Amino acid sequence: MQLTKAMASLSPRKRGEGALAPARKKLKVPYIFIFLCMSPWLFGILFFTAYPMITSFYQSFTKFNLIDSPEWVGLDNFHRMFFEDSDFWLALKNTVWISAISIPLRITFAMFTAWVLTKPKRGSSIYRTIFFLPSMVPTVAASMVFTYIFNPAYGPINRGLEAIGIDEPPFWFMDPKWSKWGLILLGLWGIGDTMIIYLAGLLDVPKSLYEAASLEGASPWQSFRYVTLPMMTPVIFFSFVTGVIGSFQYFTQAYVASGQVNDYSHAMYFYATHIYYTAFRAYEMGYASALAWVLLVITLICTLIILKTQKRWVHYPNGSLFK
């Protein structure tokens, strides 16, 4: 039925008829064309998303080592995860710890750098380039460089810290207590892409709001607190959600850094690292699938919680007084 419709739409006479009608809707919908255009995505989602998701859900209830066929074990994988696997809890703890610190820090720092960039009348594009640049550096290179320059023995960073009066600077990546802070700094260094989003948001705040605030005698802090911050809540919300989703997939930096130093205490062992080692070093595909599904559920719950709280603090200017 739709096929004939589409065929009909290809004939020039029908096309002409459609053209006479004023409304665009009168034009026949070219379903064949739409199908052809969507097909890369359609096959992509079937082969690389839908089928794998179903398979990995099934495999999460199996024992599967890639060679023998999967063996059904019921809820064993989940039991093992929660009650027997201390590495799971370590990875989860490390991931939660670093997210709880780095997500708010990243939001604050991105906001701060973007805000500073809006200040000068001239020259801000040079600074913007400089701030953005580190986010372009390949993750592997950035991680290698950071472990090297933060090395207590031959990295120049600690020499600088000693020069400004910090007598016993931390050993950074060499010290389990400090290695996560090294990773956090590495993340903050590459803040550029997030910062650009904040910058665009700040430049979108109508000037008249600031003028009104200053006429009312608002201090700079007050105009930030009551004008800038509410107007920025959609951007903060967006980066909060993507931050939570991203933090459970945090892998490359930690993997490279812990390869450079001997991370004997597994301070840089995160959730994604645990999945990687389980799947591709131990070849426990079933258990790794279970880990991945738990990750999906955790991410979903976190996202839903943030979405639920949205109404209370996210302010959408569209449809309000300001638009």
Next chain:
Amino acid sequence: MGSLSERITIQMSNVLSHLSDEQIAEIENHSKAARRKKRWHDFLEMVGNHTLLIFLSTIFILPLYLVIVISLMNKGQAETRSIWPSPFMWHNYVEVFTAVPFLKWTLNTLFVSLMGTIGTVVSSVPPAYVLSRLQWKGRNTTFVIILGTMMLPGQVTMIPVYIIFSRLHWIPSFLPLIVPSFFSSAFSIFLLRQFFTSIPDEISDAARIDGCSEFKLMMRIVVPLAKPAIAAIALFAFLGSWNDFFGPLLYIVENENLWTLGIGLNAFQGLHHVQTNMMMTASALFMAPVIVIFFFSQKVFIEGVTLTGVKG
């Protein structure tokens, strides 16, 4: 409607027209002093802002500066916490190509990245086109699914996809890194759709009335208009694979001939006869193309980030 300050100025001029000359002179004196004070205040603010910006810039630049200077030191000096090379070992940049198969890694990375870019562009433009320029049943549902897949953690699909590729005997090879990019990228579809939507519908309507086919319309009218957005997705795709570490770690690590820069660099220390200062030389060379690309395409880049970040 004028801005608030404009309206105030107009009102002020109305008030001034009712005042005597002396009164006006007095007000002007006052305002001159105020202006002087304001200029001084502005100057201080400017100095303050630039001091802060320069300070932050120094922090952002510092690691890049250190990579470059350490990459130019000899082995002994690289481990002494120095911040200036003496002597300058320009030769490091030659030696790195003989110490490790750096050229091969670069060519491998370039090949994977270029193929990935072509795949992403070719397979993301058509879906984005029909999702933004045509009305059809199920369009919005499809779009929501696409947004949903963007949020989906890769780990959930990773293992079965790995198994598919291993059954196809594609591991180790470049195929698992290239082929998926020919099946659209949700992010690119999203970015392009945002841009396509902003092109006025009247253009398409006019072309359709003239009997232009949808395919021609897409290729001849919409695509040329969307060059900035296509440039942005091409750039993101290129950098995405250039910087990718996890994909190569899964699919090519077993065969040294296929190593990309990321994998090679990470394995650097384990390789024989490699000095630590050379690691920085290699890192600097790994970063260089990306930074050069950035300087030539900064605008495209920042527009791309903004388009998907905020308008979403």
